[in-house]
Amino acid sequence: MSSPPPPLGNNGLLKNVHRFVAAVAVPLAAAALAAAARLLPQEATSGWLRDARPVHLFLAVFLPAAAATVYLLLRPRAVYLVDYACFRTAPNCRVPFSTFLEHAKQVPALNERSIRFMTKLLERSGLGEETCLPPAHHYIPTYKYCTLDAARGEVDLVVFGALDDLFAKTGLSPSAIDILVVNCSLFCPTPSFVDMIINRYKLRSDVRSVHLAGMGCSAGIVSVGLARSLLQVAPENSHALVVSTETITPNYYVGSERAMLLPNCLFRIGGAAALLSNSPSKARFRLKHVVRTLTGAQDSAYACVFQEEDDVGNVGINLSKDLMTIAGNALKANITAIGPLVLPASEQLMFAAAFIARKVLGGGRFRPYIPDFRTAFEHFCIHAGGRAVIDELQRSLGLSDEQVEASRMALHRFGNTSSSSLWYELAYIEAKGRMRRGDRVWMIGFGSGFKCNSAAWECIQPAANAEGPWATCIHRYPVDIPDVLKH
Amino acid sequence: MVYEQGEEVLPGAVHGHRLSTVVPSSVTGEVDYPLSDADLAFKLHYLRGVYYYPPGDVTRGITTKVIKDPMFPWLDDYFPVAGRVRRDAADVAAGEGGHPPRPYIKCNDCGVRIVEAKCDRDMAEWLRDEAPGRLSQLCYDKVLGPELFFSPLLYVQITNFKCGGLALGFSWAHLIGDVASAATCFNKWAQILSGKKPEPTVLTPENMPGHSPAGATAPRSVKQVGPIEDHWIVPAGRDMACYSFHVTEPTLKKLQQQAAVATGTFELVAALMWQTVAKIRGGVETVTVVKNDAAARSGRALANEMKVGYVEASGSSPAKADVAELAALLAKGVVDETAAVAAFPGDVLVYGGAHLTLVDMEQVDVYGLEIKGQRPVHVEYGMDGVGEEGAVLVQPDADGRGRTVTAVLPRDEIGSLRAALQDA
Numbered sequence: 001m002s003s004p005p006p007p008l009g010n011n012g013l014l015k016n017v018h019r020f021v022a023a024v025a026v027p028l029a030a031a032a033l034a035a036a037a038r039l040l041p042q043e044a045t046s047g048w049l050r051d052a053r054p055v056h057l058f059l060a061v062f063l064p065a066a067a068a069t070v071y072l073l074l075r076p077r078a079v080y081l082v083d084y085a086c087f088r089t090a091p092n093c094r095v096p097f098s099t100f101l102e103h104a105k106q107v108p109a110l111n112e113r114s115i116r117f118m119t120k121l122l123e124r125s126g127l128g129e130e131t132c133l134p135p136a137h138h139y140i141p142t143y144k145y146c147t148l149d150a151a152r153g154e155v156d157l158v159v160f161g162a163l164d165d166l167f168a169k170t171g172l173s174p175s176a177i178d179i180l181v182v183n184c185s186l187f188c189p190t191p192s193f194v195d196m197i198i199n200r201y202k203l204r205s206d207v208r209s210v211h212l213a214g215m216g217c218s219a220g221i222v223s224v225g226l227a228r229s230l231l232q233v234a235p236e237n238s239h240a241l242v243v244s245t246e247t248i249t250p251n252y253y254v255g256s257e258r259a260m261l262l263p264n265c266l267f268r269i270g271g272a273a274a275l276l277s278n279s280p281s282k283a284r285f286r287l288k289h290v291v292r293t294l295t296g297a298q299d300s301a302y303a304c305v306f307q308e309e310d311d312v313g314n315v316g317i318n319l320s321k322d323l324m325t326i327a328g329n330a331l332k333a334n335i336t337a338i339g340p341l342v343l344p345a346s347e348q349l350m351f352a353a354a355f356i357a358r359k360v361l362g363g364g365r366f367r368p369y370i371p372d373f374r375t376a377f378e379h380f381c382i383h384a385g386g387r388a389v390i391d392e393l394q395r396s397l398g399l400s401d402e403q404v405e406a407s408r409m410a411l412h413r414f415g416n417t418s419s420s421s422l423w424y425e426l427a428y429i430e431a432k433g434r435m436r437r438g439d440r441v442w443m444i445g446f447g448s449g450f451k452c453n454s455a456a457w458e459c460i461q462p463a464a465n466a467e468g469p470w471a472t473c474i475h476r477y478p479v480d481i482p483d484v485l486k487h
Numbered sequence: 488m489v490y491e492q493g494e495e496v497l498p499g500a501v502h503g504h505r506l507s508t509v510v511p512s513s514v515t516g517e518v519d520y521p522l523s524d525a526d527l528a529f530k531l532h533y534l535r536g537v538y539y540y541p542p543g544d545v546t547r548g549i550t551t552k553v554i555k556d557p558m559f560p561w562l563d564d565y566f567p568v569a570g571r572v573r574r575d576a577a578d579v580a581a582g583e584g585g586h587p588p589r590p591y592i593k594c595n596d597c598g599v600r601i602v603e604a605k606c607d608r609d610m611a612e613w614l615r616d617e618a619p620g621r622l623s624q625l626c627y628d629k630v631l632g633p634e635l636f637f638s639p640l641l642y643v644q645i646t647n648f649k650c651g652g653l654a655l656g657f658s659w660a661h662l663i664g665d666v667a668s669a670a671t672c673f674n675k676w677a678q679i680l681s682g683k684k685p686e687p688t689v690l691t692p693e694n695m696p697g698h699s700p701a702g703a704t705a706p707r708s709v710k711q712v713g714p715i716e717d718h719w720i721v722p723a724g725r726d727m728a729c730y731s732f733h734v735t736e737p738t739l740k741k742l743q744q745q746a747a748v749a750t751g752t753f754e755l756v757a758a759l760m761w762q763t764v765a766k767i768r769g770g771v772e773t774v775t776v777v778k779n780d781a782a783a784r785s786g787r788a789l790a791n792e793m794k795v796g797y798v799e800a801s802g803s804s805p806a807k808a809d810v811a812e813l814a815a816l817l818a819k820g821v822v823d824e825t826a827a828v829a830a831f832p833g834d835v836l837v838y839g840g841a842h843l844t845l846v847d848m849e850q851v852d853v854y855g856l857e858i859k860g861q862r863p864v865h866v867e868y869g870m871d872g873v874g875e876e877g878a879v880l881v882q883p884d885a886d887g888r889g890r891t892v893t894a895v896l897p898r899d900e901i902g903s904l905r906a907a908l909q910d911a
Contacts, residue, residue: 091512096514102637129596
């Protein structure tokens with residue numbers, strides 16, 4: 001039994017009434033002001049006011065007022081983050097290094113060389129010994145039990161776990177959800193994730209729902225962008241649920257191609273749910289900008305993270321060797337787009353000056369000026385794609401160790417959780433008590449495509465406590481991550 | 488006939504094995520667990536213990552998840568059991584002596600193997616059959632090696648019978664602890680399952696290697712084998728099987744009456760078995776005796792502290808001697824060689840190596856493994872890696888008045904044993 005649909009039509013009508021009233025009231029007020037000016041005693045008003053023609057006076061007041069009103073009415077609505085929750089990994093999903101390697105040895109397709117490669121990878125990956133894999137991956141051999149049922153079971157565990165947490169935190173009833181956006185790249189069952197959520201939480205029959213599949217690790221920001229667009233045309237006080245996750249169960253690569261074994265080693269179970277709204281009541285963050293950069297027009301970027309079959313027919317994700325270069329280029333493009341929106345004037349001038357100097361006086365004489373983004377943001381959430389990604393971004397943006405700490409520690413504790421990693425990093429910063437009112441956060445996601453997406457947030461209300469995925473372990477962090485982990 | 492993965496499954500056999508792993512819930516860190524000399528003396532033996540739970544509402548609620556979930560915090564306490572064997576690269580003495588470096592346990596949280604299986608028979612029927620070798624169907628029969636560094640120290644097999652009954656089979660490497668340590672370890676898991684907080688697990692003081700005189704000969708209780716490289720099992724020349732049977736209270740009373748003085752139950756039952764095997768085989772003048780002395784234990788949660796010794800039947804052959812006489816010998820005439828066995832540097836077979844081995848499990852609380860208040864209806868402990876001479880384990884039974892005996896003997900002797908016991 002669904003509740004009757006809200007009076008959407010009424011709200012739309014009301015908006016138009018407001019616009020009509022404003023359209024009529026402003027010129028009337030302007031005319032009244034102009035008339036009143038003429039009626040004032042001669043000493044109070046200056047000469048030109050008296051001499052001016054009534055029409056000119058009217059226009060002089062009406063035009064600016066009208067422009068201001070039009071601007072106020074037509075500007076895009078602000079979108080806010082009410083709260084978010086991440087899936088809390090349970091110890092019964094934990095996979096230490098030694099267990100991972102012992103299980104890998106039982107896979108017939110993996111020979112000695114592959115095992116040695118995976119061992120070296122794990123040791124240098126920046127992952128810790130507490131990362132988790134879904135229940136199906138604890139069986140030997142792994143791939144035998146990765147059924148559709150098991151994948152749905154993982155969704156149950158992760159997505160419903162995060163959503164239960166979120167509904168409890170915000171106190172919102174599921175029937176108040178107007179928009180639902182889910183992104184999960186590599187698992188796309190029928191009925192889709194959004195239908196699973198609608199079925200489980202009994203959402204309304206008119207909820208605007210979208211599932212984004214195949215959009216890679218940066219899809220979290222894509223979902224947030226889409227939810228924002230939908231909220232900006234939705235009635236006042238609408239709520240949007242954004243769920244970001246990656247289902248690991250069906251994606252174990254059972255071959256021996258080295259570039260395709262990387263995801264097996266790095267990807268771990270994780271998911272996050274965020275509640276967005278177009279009303280500032282009870283909101284904790286304001287979404288300021290979403291900037292998406294797609295470099296797929298270049299062949300090398302397009303083929304950089306590619307799902308394909310290996311020589312023997314096993315499906316896996318192939319990561320190309322120039323991944324870091326392509327990521328660096330995508331990042332430069334994204335910075336160029338977001339820079340003008342967030343950087344203070346001083347930095348923008350320096351950047352422009354250096355840019356012109358390079359163009360006019362030749363590229364060799366001047367190095368490109370990297371704007372100091374620490375003037376624009378207090379906190380940085382960089383997609384925990386791997387140690388190399390975080391190192392590269394720290395270098396290119398000139399960030400300190402403390403600024404990339406959230407990313408490194410999220411990678412250590414949770415592994416690469418794909419699109420939800422940014423939310424785990426935000427949860428880290430808040431659990432550490434470092435978030436203050438007015439702090440600005442930059443979320444940078446990378447993913448197949450090749451995409452580089454950014455979201456800029458401003459904090460309205462920091463978290464009251466450390467409840468969340470870090471609750472049981474935040475006191476142990478930050479940890480020193482060795483170059484090569486002994487196991 | 489059931490077909491599974493293209494293979495035929497014999498009717499009534501245990502099939503559908505699914506393997507998974509359980510690890511400690513928190514990171515142990517870089518910890519090494521040294522093995523004592525006594526531990527290494529028992530490294531070629533494996534305990535196989537099965538606990539049977541009757542069908543019913545309680546047992547139906549014991550799902551795989553219910554069994555696995557308490558294991559994570561349990562392994563936090565017993566983290567050496569979740570580790571793997573490694574060899575000490577810094578063992579200088581090894582290089583000089585020409586034998587492989589000293590093994591130790593690397594506590595790397597690799598975990599314990601869980602096996603889920605099914606059986607299409609009723610549990611009551613299975614128990615009534617008293618088939619020899621049923622133990623090996625309900626306990627995963629792996630050993631340490633040939634890939635020593637990747638062999639789990641403990642396997643737990645969960646077998647579901649058609650009637651709803653449940654069998655828990657534990658395959659425990661004797662290396663990490665004796666049967667008393669093992670039973671306490673499993674009981675602690677059951678306590679966590681029931682929501683009770685078990686007593687703290689004491690793993691100190693740390694094991695220190697002793698200093699043994701080089702070139703000593705093996706003590707009489709045991710047999711030297713090897714040298715063993717990385718596959719820690721000595722294949723017996725003959726096919727060994729475990730046969731479990733019940734010694735009833737009336738039988739015990741009769742044995743007690745025949746004895747002139749008050750004799751312990753273990754001595755009486757062990758003497759009876761000694762005599763029976765001697766009748767079947769002939770000889771068996773000497774037996775090895777392995778006893779568990781609870782009072783003499785150090786309190787360490789994982790330790791090999793059983794007393795090992797031998798007894799010689801003086802004069803008449805055991806086949807013709809009185810059970811009471813043999814019992815008296817077992818009570819008083821044991822030559823203790825525990826320290827010598829531990830100190831001996833070579834690889835040895837303790838159980839069934841030099842002689843028939845009689846194992847005293849009187850004080851081991853096997854029936855304390857209660858799951859959700861449900862006591863096991865039957866428990867039997869056998870062993871793998873037993874030498875050709877065989878072993879006899881005398882254990883408590885369900886109500887404590889009789890005894891359960893598991894004889895680990897060459898398969899062709901078991902028929903004769905059954906016949907002999909029926910006559911007795």
